[in-house]
Amino acid sequence: MIKEFLNFINQENLFNSKQKILLGVSGGIDSIVMVDLFSRAGLDFGIAHCNFGLRGKESDEDNSFVEKLAQHHNVPIYVKTFDTFNFAKDQSISIQMAARELRITWSEEILLSKNYKYYATAHHLDDQIETILNNFFRGTGIAGLHGIIPKRGNIIHPMLFCFRNQIEEYAHQYQLNYRTDSSNKKTDYTRNKIRHQLIPVIKLIYPNYKKSISENTQRIQHVETIYKNHIQQIADELISEESKYFKISIDKLLHHQPVVMYLYELIKQFGFNYANAEDITNSFDSDSGKYFLSDTYKITKDRTELIIEEKKKEVPLEYLIEKDEYTISKPIKLSLNYSGNTKDFEISKSSSVAHLDFTKLKFPLKLKKWQKGDYFYPLGMTQKKLISDFFIDNKVSVPEKEKTWILFSGDQVIWIIGYRIDNRYKISKSTSNILTIENIEN
Numbered sequence: 291m292i293k294e295f296l297n298f299i300n301q302e303n304l305f306n307s308k309q310k311i312l313l314g315v316s317g318g319i320d321s322i323v324m325v326d327l328f329s330r331a332g333l334d335f336g337i338a339h340c341n342f343g344l345r346g347k348e349s350d351e352d353n354s355f356v357e358k359l360a361q362h363h364n365v366p367i368y369v370k371t372f373d374t375f376n377f378a379k380d381q382s383i384s385i386q387m388a389a390r391e392l393r394i395t396w397s398e399e400i401l402l403s404k405n406y407k408y409y410a411t412a413h414h415l416d417d418q419i420e421t422i423l424n425n426f427f428r429g430t431g432i433a434g435l436h437g438i439i440p441k442r443g444n445i446i447h448p449m450l451f452c453f454r455n456q457i458e459e460y461a462h463q464y465q466l467n468y469r470t471d472s473s474n475k476k477t478d479y480t481r482n483k484i485r486h487q488l489i490p491v492i493k494l495i496y497p498n499y500k501k502s503i504s505e506n507t508q509r510i511q512h513v514e515t516i517y518k519n520h521i522q523q524i525a526d527e528l529i530s531e532e533s534k535y536f537k538i539s540i541d542k543l544l545h546h547q548p549v550v551m552y553l554y555e556l557i558k559q560f561g562f563n564y565a566n567a568e569d570i571t572n573s574f575d576s577d578s579g580k581y582f583l584s585d586t587y588k589i590t591k592d593r594t595e596l597i598i599e600e601k602k603k604e605v606p607l608e609y610l611i612e613k614d615e616y617t618i619s620k621p622i623k624l625s626l627n628y629s630g631n632t633k634d635f636e637i638s639k640s641s642s643v644a645h646l647d648f649t650k651l652k653f654p655l656k657l658k659k660w661q662k663g664d665y666f667y668p669l670g671m672t673q674k675k676l677i678s679d680f681f682i683d684n685k686v687s688v689p690e691k692e693k694t695w696i697l698f699s700g701d702q703v704i705w706i707i708g709y710r711i712d713n714r715y716k717i718s719k720s721t722s723n724i725l726t727i728e729n730i731e732n
Contacts, residue, residue, distance in 0.1 A: 291452065291460050295327045298451035302440040309407035311335045311446075312368075312400055314393065315359070317352040317469035320412035322359070323457045324449055326466055329363050336366035338400055338409070340393050342374040344385065345471075352469050368400050380663075382676050386479060394445075401444055408446045413438050416454040419503050420484050431564075436511045453500060521555045529556060535599035536560075540574060543596075560587040560598055570596065583688050610654040611697075621657060622695055622707070623730040630723050637717075638726075644697075644705045646715045648723035656698040664696065666703035667713040677706065684709065697727070 298304075305311060313328060315321040315337045328335045339356040341349050353369060360367035378388035397409040413421075418437045425434030440450050449457070461468060492499050524546060530537045538556060546552045554567035561584030562570075573580050573591045581590040583601065590597045609621055618624040628648065629635070637645055664677045681691050686709075697705040704715045707729050717724055 291456065292327060292330055294451050295448065296331060298440075299448055304441050304446045304448055305408055307333060309334070310405060312397060312404075312406040312409045313337050314397065314409060314411045315339055315356050316412075316471070317355045317359070318412075318471055319461050319466075319468040320414060320449065320454075320457055322466050322468040323460050324410065324412040325359065325363065326460075326464060327448075335410075336360075336368065336404070336406065337363075338368045338397055339370075340389070340396065341369065341371040342389050342392070343371055344374055344389075348471075352471075355467075355469050366404070368404075370396055372396075382679065386481075398444070408441075408444050410446050410448055412449045413447045414449045414452055414454055414457060415500070415504055418450060418507065419500060420481055420489070422503060422507060423484050423488065424480060432510065432514050432517060435507075436514050437507050439511075521552075524552060525556055535597055538596040538598070540594055540596060544574075557589065557598070560589070561585050562587070562589070607658065609657040611657065613653040618657075625728045625730055627726040627728075628723065629726065635717070635724060641708055641710075642729040644707075644711045644727045645717050646704060646711065646725045646727070647717050647721045648725040649721070650699070650715055651704070651725065652700040655704070657695050658698060660691075660694065660696045660706075664703060666706065666710075668710050669713050669716055671713055677703070680706065680710070 311328070311333065313321065313325055313335050315325060316339070325335075325337065337356065337360045339353060341353045343349055345352075353371075357367055357369065372389075372392045374385060374388050374392060377392060378385050381388060381391075383391075400406060401409060422435060422437045425437070428434065438447055438450060440447050460466075489499075496502065528538050528542050530539075538553075543549060543553060543556075550564070550567050550571050553571060554562070554564045557567060557570075562582070566582055566584065566589075570582055570589060570591065573582075576591070578591060578593045581588055583589075586601055588599055588601050590599075607621070609618075611618060611624075611626070614628070616626050618626070635645075660677045662678065665674045666677060666680075667674050668680065677696070686694070694709070695707045696703055697707060699715070702714070703712055705711045705727070
């Protein structure tokens with residue numbers, strides 16, 4: 291196994307024996323075997339352990355185990371504890387994605403500060419198969435079907451030469467101690483469902499599935515190389531660069547079929563997805579001026595060209611509404627009515643009208659455009675929701691999002707104007723004063 295390990299490192303040109311490698315070690319059998327292989331091969335390495343704090347005492351025990359492992363091998367160790375749950379919540383991403391982002395960001399900091407050349411993970415060929423199956427069903431295209439690349443940037447995967455059963459045999463042969471992650475047996479996560487539910491069925495139908503998928507992975511990697519070279523040639527032909535923007539000739543693009551796929555490959559570097567490419571292609575017969583947005587770029591459909599330009603970074607504007615103002619004309623027209631009579635008060639059902647508990651408001655109120663991370667408690671709900679998610683759920687178009695103004699009391703959203711007020715500011719039986727605001731159409 292050590293010979294195969296070293297052959298794989300040389301074959302994939304992962305690193306040379308003079309370079310320091312930082313090993314990501316969880317304490318599980320895969321990473322423990324990786325550490326042992328590095329040690330027996332006489333390679334220069336250190337250990338990094340992330341305590342994501344997701345399994346309470348079990349996570350802390352993993353932490354201690356890895357620290358003792360580093361002492362045993364007499365190598366440097368770096369440990370960090372993360373508040374993974376709250377990070378995932380704040381970023382509105384999954385726990386798995388949060389852990390990945392935290393791990394990669396921290397490992398890159400260590401690489402730079404401690405003079406390590408690469409960060410190594412213990413992904414093996416069974417992980418490779420699970421990744422490919424997951425990517426296939428998620429619809430990631432050819433880029434996902436090649437699975438895990440042995441070397442990408444400063445991340446390497448030196449265990450991609452062996453399967454899990456080989457790792458288990460090695461651990462048994464050298465009587466290696468390791469930790470078992472109880473969460474791996476659960477089927478809460480997609481990858482675990484693939485491992486425990488889908489793969490056993492595949493194995494029944496295709497007993498040699500591991501060999502077949504591994505061989506196909508190598509072929510797909512070669513196909514992808516050819517594909518990328520072809521796409522680069524097309525990009526050189528179709529994309530012209532001006533001083534502040536790029537242009538794609540629609541006429542030249544239409545000579546390449548399927549048009550949508552070619553367009554997607556040309557514009558994904560600007561943050562656009564396949565659905566965007568479909569929408570843009572469908573706009574070719576429409577009038578000029580229609581535009582499409584990614585997070586960072588804007589594509590405008592001109593008469594004969596697609597014009598790609600970086601989105602202008604707008605300085606957030608803020609308009610104040612002082613107490614006892616009755617009309618606002620800028621940036622939008624609003625009328626305000628203050629009422630101390632709550633008896634028999636008639637509540638408007640119009641989305642252009644907001645009835646707010648006046649006593650809960652902090653003046654001056656602020657009118658602003660929404661920013662990433664802004665959230666509120668939609669009327670009728672007791673849990674907060676990101677405004678971006680609210681727009682998605684309500685199928686609000688990009689142009690409509692850009693036109694929407696948000697009303698704030700202090701730092702809290704009280705009304706997404708034209709859509710929904712915040713539940714915390716609704717009027718109730720205990721409300722003594724009401725502020726009614728109406729969005730007046732121009």
